[in-house]
Amino acid sequence: xxxxxxxxxxxxxxxxxxxxxxxxxxxxxxxxxxxxxxxxxxxxxxxxxxxxxxxxxxxxxxxxxxxxxxxxxxxxxxxxxxxxxxxxxxxxxxxxxxxxxxxxxxxxxxxxxxxxxxxxxxxxxxxxxxxxxxxxxxxxxxxxxxxxxxxxxxxxxxxxxxxxxxxxxxxxxxxxxxxxxxxxxxxxxxxxxxxxxxxxxxxxxxxxxxxxxxxxxxxxxxxxxxxxxxxxxxxxxxxxxxxxxxxxxxxxxxxxxxxxxxxxxxxxxxxxxxxxxxxxxxxxxxxxxxx
Amino acid sequence: xxxxxxxxxxxxxxxxxxxxxxxxxxxxxxxxxxxxxxxxxxxxxxxxxxxxxxxxxxxxxxxxxxxxxxxxxxxxxxxxxxxxxxxxxxxxxxxxxxxxxxxxxxxxxxxxxxxxxxxxxxxxxxxxxxxxxxxxxxxxxxxxxxxxxxxxxxxxxxxxxxxxxxxxxxxxxxxxxxxxxxxxxxxxxxxxxxxxxxxxxxxxxxxxxxxxxxxxxxxxxxxxxxxxxxxxxxxxxxxxxxxxxxxxxxxxxxxxxxxxxxxxxxxxxxxxxxxxxxxxxxxxxxxxxxxxxxxxxxxxxxxxxxxxxxxxxxxxxxxxxxxxxxxxxxxxxxxxxxxxx
Numbered sequence: 346x347x348x349x350x351x352x353x354x355x356x357x358x359x360x361x362x363x364x365x366x367x368x369x370x371x372x373x374x375x376x377x378x379x380x381x382x383x384x385x386x387x388x389x390x391x392x393x394x395x396x397x398x399x400x401x402x403x404x405x406x407x408x409x410x411x412x413x414x415x416x417x418x419x420x421x422x423x424x425x426x427x428x429x430x431x432x433x434x435x436x437x438x439x440x441x442x443x444x445x446x447x448x449x450x451x452x453x454x455x456x457x458x459x460x461x462x463x464x465x466x467x468x469x470x471x472x473x474x475x476x477x478x479x480x481x482x483x484x485x486x487x488x489x490x491x492x493x494x495x496x497x498x499x500x501x502x503x504x505x506x507x508x509x510x511x512x513x514x515x516x517x518x519x520x521x522x523x524x525x526x527x528x529x530x531x532x533x534x535x536x537x538x539x540x541x542x543x544x545x546x547x548x549x550x551x552x553x554x555x556x557x558x559x560x561x562x563x564x565x566x567x568x569x570x571x572x573x574x575x576x577x578x579x580x581x582x583x584x585x586x587x588x589x590x591x592x593x594x595x596x597x598x599x600x601x602x603x604x605x606x607x608x609x610x611x612x613x614x615x616x617x618x619x620x621x622x623x624x625x626x627x628x629x630x631x632x633x634x635x636x
Numbered sequence: 637x638x639x640x641x642x643x644x645x646x647x648x649x650x651x652x653x654x655x656x657x658x659x660x661x662x663x664x665x666x667x668x669x670x671x672x673x674x675x676x677x678x679x680x681x682x683x684x685x686x687x688x689x690x691x692x693x694x695x696x697x698x699x700x701x702x703x704x705x706x707x708x709x710x711x712x713x714x715x716x717x718x719x720x721x722x723x724x725x726x727x728x729x730x731x732x733x734x735x736x737x738x739x740x741x742x743x744x745x746x747x748x749x750x751x752x753x754x755x756x757x758x759x760x761x762x763x764x765x766x767x768x769x770x771x772x773x774x775x776x777x778x779x780x781x782x783x784x785x786x787x788x789x790x791x792x793x794x795x796x797x798x799x800x801x802x803x804x805x806x807x808x809x810x811x812x813x814x815x816x817x818x819x820x821x822x823x824x825x826x827x828x829x830x831x832x833x834x835x836x837x838x839x840x841x842x843x844x845x846x847x848x849x850x851x852x853x854x855x856x857x858x859x860x861x862x863x864x865x866x867x868x869x870x871x872x873x874x875x876x877x878x879x880x881x882x883x884x885x886x887x888x889x890x891x892x893x894x895x896x897x898x899x900x901x902x903x904x905x906x907x908x909x910x911x912x913x914x915x916x917x918x919x920x921x922x923x924x925x926x927x928x929x930x931x932x933x934x935x936x937x938x939x940x941x942x943x944x945x946x947x948x949x950x951x952x953x954x955x956x957x958x959x960x961x962x963x964x965x966x967x968x969x970x971x972x973x974x975x976x977x
Contacts, residue, residue: 377754428941432940434754435697435896438699439892439936440937442885443936444937447934450926453926454924454925557926565762572755601770614760614763621748
């Protein structure tokens, strides 16, 4: 039982990690990014190939890939982000979905459908605490998800840029009237979200195989976690991750492994219907920028 | 807002040609590949048009329609396999079943707005897919079901593609007819009024929930009938072919490419995207796996970014009554402050 709880919580940390970036893009900016899973997939491949060719540890390459992603989105992809922010929700859903299809199949073309994984010194290492066992790689992701949550929470609360991001989220027009360059905020936040997602991808590599279609499930889970936790709420994402992680571990054990997805999709619909603001979201905020 | 358009416009000469041409070509050209493309094209054009009844006219952007498609396919097939009920009757049963589920789903999810509605329909479709895999006593799980090849009209299986072409064409024309009805009837006007402004529609005394439920039932029922047709044409169904999210996306994509919220748009979208996809797949599918979907995805992104009104907006410069794909001007885009919503 304690084993179940521990693995559920660790899994929750992992889910929170892959959802933080989406919370910035979808929760804060309200850009429905269906290519989120493919962002993770691409960064996993990047980390994989740097490991394969240069023997650079994924934990180290993540620190290179993430800033690089940030810079790319701030510069080369900037017009694209602006265009995306100006589209309707429907347009966003299908533009990002199209991008997801393109990325997924580019990966299929270039790397084939093979399952690939790295074999680092620690990827099989397990830690035992009494009768509870867990893998080191999952613990690292869990701890980093706590660090990221805390850092991002304080960044959004205290820093000037964080305040402008929150102001833009609450009311774009008024934020603009207060002299905030909302377009810049959009591009910056999107790039930040993409960079955190890329970082998460690197962290996942020692745990999961990477293959072209791995992103879809991650994206679905990330959407569930973000909405469950509350749009725009960073601690909410962590809590949402824990709820989904524990649900998956417990229902996998008590019901059946194939039903765990069913359980969290049901939770998802229930949350949407009963409390669309999510667990930690401010009531009413979910309708900002919608319709 | 859409102006009232007469039936003369909906069945003008260009449209008649557009609607009749693919079936005519498929009947004239005795090439199996061409005929297969034509059948799939008319099938998906019809499915997109059925989706468009709810997604386009009411602006309720479901990405869970594959659930109705699969429910139609499974209902008729299971009735046929287990109780030898003719798929024609099974098709009606599937349509009623899907309409009922559509109404139940709608009454739960219609309060949700924008992307939240879309996500909830996606989750619903995934739930149905998982159930169809795990309830293997009923559905044979991911193994799928093979429908025996025994030609006969009552069995909805034919030994020549000609009847399939005709039936697919009749389906397409039928769904187009329903779309024309939507575009010119009170129900359709109510839906469009809701799409443009929920508050204004309610202020005018429209029961926005009831009209959307009607649209959901019709849209789901028609989609389910096409699911039955698909099952009877391919003669094999499994969760990965009829419940997969790609089907929902296909329906939305065709509507978007052609022109969402218009009568002819989804059909034109099908005419362009389905042959494109099939040709790319048959040309590059084996040599370079994935390449055809890269091109397909790129076309999708480019059309959505640079031609948000769809192909129809090119053909007809006048406002076509479609959904506005661009956000309203930023400067006038006043959102309520937190807590007021």
